[in-house]
Structure formats: C-alpha cells, structure tokens
Amino acid sequence: MGYSISPRLALTCTEDMLTMVARLHRQQPDLWIQTHGAENPKEIKRVLDIYRAQDPSYRSYIAIYDRFGLLTDKSLFAHCVHIDDTDRVRLAAAGSAVAFCPDSNMFLGSGLFDLDAAWRYGVSVGLGSDIAGGTSYSPLYVLNQAYKVVAVRGGRLPALRGFYLATLGGARALSLDHHIGNFTVGKEADFTVLDFAAAPTLARRTEIAESFTERLFALMMPGDEQAVAATYILGRRVHERRPSA
Template sequence: MTQPLRAVRGEVVHFLADPADAGAAALAHFPDGLLLVRDGRVEAAGPAAELLPQLAAGTPVEDLRGKLILPGFVDTHVHYAQTDMIASYGEQLLAWLERYTFPTEARFADPAYAGEVAAFFCDELLRNGTTTAMAFATVHPGSVDALFGAARARRMRLIAGKVLMDRNCPDYLRDTAEQGYLDSTALIRRWHGVDRLRYAVTPRFAPTSTPEQMALAGRLYAEHPGVYLQSHVAENQGEVAWVAELYPEARSYLDVYDRYGQLGERSVYAHCIWLDDDDRDRMAATGAAASFCPTSNLFLGSGLFDLDRAHALGMRVGLGTDVGGGTSFSMLQTLGEAYKVQQLRGSSLSAERAFYLATLGGARSLYLDGEIGNFLPGKEADFVVLDPAASPLLARRTAHADSLAERLFVLMTLGDDRCVAATWVLGEPAWQRAAY
C-alpha cells in the first residue's frame, strides 16, 4: 500500500557528479533543506522555503535543523567474518592472514556464531551511517546465509558471496573447485535479487585458487547476468611477487583475473596499489572498479593508493573500510585516512571529493547509481544524519568554520561514529543514537 509522505528538514548535501570533474556544480547544498520521502524513495529534495508550502496540511516534518543529511555511506569492501579480529597486532598481509584471519574464519562453520556476528556486523554498519556494503563471507555457505538474512531483516543493500579457496590455505578452510562452483550456484539461486540483496562471486585472491577454480569463478560470473565479482589485487609487494611465481604466464597480477574472465562491469577489486598504467587502462576499459581501503593499507603497511592516476585513466573508484585489516567501520575515519594517504603521495583530497567517494562514487563503482548515492527523485531513500557538534572539540572547531567545505573537512578529520545521529533505510529510521 502507498505510504504517506514523510518530510525531513535539515542541512541537505548530496552530489550530482564527481567534484574532480564538475567542480562546484557537482554538489547540491540546501542549508535549510527538505527531503521528501514516499514509499521508501525520494520524492524531492530542495530548499525548505520552496517545498514546505507545497505540503498537505498535517504532513509530519522531522525537524533536524543543525544537523547534516547526506546519502547513506557505501562501503565497497569489508569482511564481515573479520569483525572479531579487528586491531590484531604486528603483521603484514600474508603473515596476518596465517596468524589471525584463517583461524578466525574457521569459526564460521558454526551457524549460530555466524548469525551472531552477522547481526552485530549489520548493526555496526548502520551505527556508522553505512547503508550499502559489499562484503566477503567465508568458505562456509552458511556464513553467506547468515549475512544475507541479517541484512534482509534490516532492509539494507548488501552484496556478498562465499569465499572460493582451494589451495595455499589451511585444510579446514579449503574447498574444491567443483564444490565451490556448486555451492556458489546454489547461493546465487537462493539470494541474488531477493529484496535489496545481490550475490558476488568471491575468489579470495589469485594465490588461494587453482587455475581450475579461477576458470570456474569466471564461468559463474558469465553464467549469471547481474551478479558481481569481488577479489583482491596488488595489495602488498610480497603478494605481487608470489602471484608472479604462481602464474608466470600472466603479464601482471591483474592479468591473472583478466585471463579467467573476471574483469567487467560489477567486478570490484580491493586495494589496487601496485598496478601499472596498463592495468589501470584495462580496468577502465572493462568497467571494473577499485576499492580504496586507506585504513587497511596503512595498518598493514601495504602501500599508498594512487587516486589521482586512477582518476586520470578513467577507473571507477569507491571506498572500503576493509575491516578487519581496516581499523574502523566509520566512513568518516576512513575519509580522514584517505586524505592522509594522498598527502603522503604529494597530492590532496578535498572534503567534497571525499564525501562524493563515500556516497555517489561508491554507488557508481557498484553500478548502483541508478538506485542510490544521491537524492534525485526516485532514488532509494537511504541517508545518514550527521551531528557536527557530537563532541566538544567538534562543536568548538565547527563554530570557527566559515564554509561547507571546511565543516565537511572537520567532520572527516575529527569525526567518528559519535557523529552519526541516525541512519535511515528506505525512508525509515534504522538506527538512532540514544541522545538523538
């Protein structure tokens, strides 16, 4: 049944394009704005002075003046099964996998444990203003069922898949090429396209899949129109060297995936640090996307993503928290670290571009910008309410800011989960801070 119109009043900010391309025209800003929502979708967004007189008498207005309303954040790479090992000390990628990741993921053979972590994970995303995520599960099909079930109950947009891994891993996490194919096929049939859920074929990374499994992963991606594919590439120099030994016929690490038909629209590769321009050109040409994971890249000492070069060569780029290599579910903290990565590269990341990447940019990288990412009429009404006075320091610093750009930069530099006053999914509150 048609639901009544809902109106939310506050400072509305969203993006129409990439600020790196469109400049100031990329951003729409209504200091006293109104967001109109009906049946889970945006009906209009604009100045309150123009839209309020158009409302029918008695239309409820949620008054959030003093707070910012932005589209829900989009996390393009995160491992729900690594929630309980976040902040694990002292290793780089390959040793970190052996010491922490594999033993933690083994626990997901227990459906009860998987269900408990999935519920916590989805709640933590919402608590941080993230309404759409692309997530890795584990090799266990039940881990996928648990995550999709939790996301569906919360009406979230979620893309996920069973990890494919048939070599160079512990026996207790190893599948076979054939079984991985069969399990993935069954999961696609069970979950892909159910409500807001989408399936991603998920080879962990090239070293943990045999050529046979890589070929079958490419086959799954081709056989099921509309599915996604997610993996990792060129995160760590030791990893890159290992791939060269395992796949000597490939020109590069990325070329391994290309040879097995795994590059294309809706394929997302985390990290993409140690690519060359031939790789970047190939990603741009095929429509594959990179997930920039700054907190993880810094925490594991992996390297610095070249955002400028990716943009210059036309690559799609989103942002990922990459929990548990990443150190926070907060997209605000992730933006702050992205800024620091660009500083270390001798470049810069504006606040406007950072928030674009966390919203419309992430949606574009997932080919979901027709549904989410901004407040154009007809888009799904997922949004986050940010409190610029969430802490004494934030309130004091924000009081001295004289532009929207400066206030956004303060939020991404000093902000964290405390700044999220509420998260709305499909036009309804999905999480609210107690004080709010």
C-alpha cells in the same frame, strides 16, 4: 538484493577456480565479482611466481584476472595499491572498479594507493573499510585515512571529493548508482544524519568554519561514528543516538 562471487584472491585460487568464476558470471551477468588485487609487494611476488611457473607470459597481478575474463563492469577489486598504467587502462576499459581501503593499507603497511592516477585513467573508485585489515567501520574515519594517503603522495583530497567516494562514488563502483548514492528523486532513501557538534573538538572546528565545505572537511578529520545522529533505511529511521546521560 544482489549476490557476489568472491574468490578470496588469486593467491588462493587455482586456474580452474578462476575459469569457473568467469563461467558462472557469464551465465549470471547480474552477479558481482569481488576480490583482492595487488595489495602488497610480497603477495604480488608470490602470486606471480605461482602463475608464471605455469605460464611465464603473465604480466601483472591484474593481468591474471584479465586473462581469465574477470575484468567486467560488475567487478570490484580491493586495494590495487601496486598497479601500473597498463593495469589502470584495462580496468577502466572493462568498467571494473577499485575499492580504496586506506585504513587497511596503512595498518598493514601495504603501501599508498594512487587515487589521482586511478581517476586520471578513468577507473571507478569507491571507499572501502576492509575491516579484516582495517581498524574502523566508520566512513568518516576511513576518509581521514584517505586524506593522509593522498597527501603523502603529494596530492589533495578535498572534502566534496572525499564524500563523493563514500557515497555516490561507492554506488557507481558497484553499479548501484541508479538505486542509491544521492538524494535524486526515485532512489532508495538510505542515509545517515550527521551531527556537526557531536564532540567538543568537532563542534569547535565547525563553529569557526567559513564555508560548508570547511564543515565537511571537519567531519573528515575528527569525525567518526560518534557524529552519526540517526540512520535511515528506505526512509525509515532504524537508529537514533541516545542523548548523553
């Protein structure tokens, strides 16, 4: 079990609060720090207006967290839609991670996260639902949205890379990849069993697939929580889909 310090976002935090969060993390370095970063332009402007009124030298939203020592190898920043290369360099150097929340970003009209740029600079990225702003808990549905965000930016999100984001990539973003994320011997057996024929459209799409990666891509597109046939925690089945009547 682990615990996270979660200052809501810089907009709702005083400098004293951010200082306290950093101090608490130094005292308990096994704690995670989780907060928002650079989600939408109006938020960013408001944050910088507030902090620059106290110190005009604040360069960016991420730089505010950096100034207070909150960029650590246990820090996870949701969104980071509107960051620049300097921010990416600092996040990567600190070992901090980003939660890519495409469903939330699309729903709220926040912008398009630059996944390729994050990876190019070595930033650790995992997939996030941000259900407060998103519309689905399903990683498959969120992957569907992620594919579209990357495509609109002119890139591609292959199925294998997408499923990496939802599994081992997420585990690495949380520094939990020594416990979870894949089926390496000795890791905790937390996993779901997915049904390629859970719905007619999905069944048809996977039936004509010519490779396993095409089948995974089919899961990324029409797939959602209906495709989950069973769920296991520590190797014990805790959920199994009931047959249709």
